[in-house]
Amino acid sequence: MSNTIYLEYNFKVEPVQPASDILIAELGEVEFESFVETEDGVQAYIKKEDWYPNILDDLHILTNPLFNIDYDFVEIEQENWNATWESNFNPIQVGQQCIIRAPFHEKPEVDYDIIIEPKMSFGTGHHETTHMMLQHILDHDFTGKSILDMGSGTGVLAILAAMKGASDVDAIDIDNWCYQNAKENVDRNNCSHINVYEGTADLLVDQKYDIIIANINRNILLEDIPAYVKCLKNAGILFLSGFYKEDIPQISERCEAVGLKFKKNLEKNNWVAVKYVF
Secondary structure, three states: OOOEEEEEEEEEEEOHHHHHHHHHHHHOOOOOOOEOOOOOOEEEEEHHHOOOOOOOOOOHHHOOOEEEEEEEEEEEHHHHHHHHHHHHHOEEEOOOEEEEEOOOOOOOOOOOOEOOOOOOOOOOOOOOHHHHHHHHOOOOOOOOEEEEEEOOOHHHHHHEEEEEEOEEEEEEOOOHHHHHHHHHHHHHEEEEEEEEEEOHHHHHOOEEEEEEEEEOOOHHHHHHHHHHHHHHEEEEEEEEEEEEEHHHHHHHHHHHHOOOOEEEEEOOOOOOOOOEEO
């Protein structure tokens, strides 16, 4: 596969929070697909083929007088991503049981040691949504369960589900680089019963799962929740993240319309990860 050209935007943000979280959410709506949070802002990545000159015109945060945001951008190739993330990627600990780390980090003494090389994929555990979804997985029994991870990114959520005893796991992402990266990380963690697919919710035909995990964004979730419910077994669980606390009523309304019931949510810096049951 030839190297894809990406644009790397470097945003300097004042104040860093909550502006960085808002910025990431708005960039995600206009095809930016990977983010690295820095001390003074955000690095954001978009495929050159998806970019257009006025792509930032609809970002409300850039004209918000409460924030001061400057940015520039450069072209990079995928092969240069390793240098970027190695310089920024520190191990992430989730509770007392789980650590997500790179191969060059020291091996820890924990129950779930997940090794990833994220490359251009989302899902290192640094972002609040991924971290909270990992917490949900740690807090639930996955033994013998069938699992779907939608918008799987690096595959880290699917990998933890498999490590917690899931009998079979499907991981789906629309992006080819995420698909390739998740396959690499699945192999790296010896999770042979995870099946990785490239595509959308259109792939969900006649499958049935005990638990579905979807960490994407609000608009995609609102569109795809009915497709998820069709794949849930009786008493199935749906974990959703990728949106803010103020989005819960809209998400819950959509879920309740197709027979799901709200159970609980985790919250971190106004991001949430919500549990629904069928």
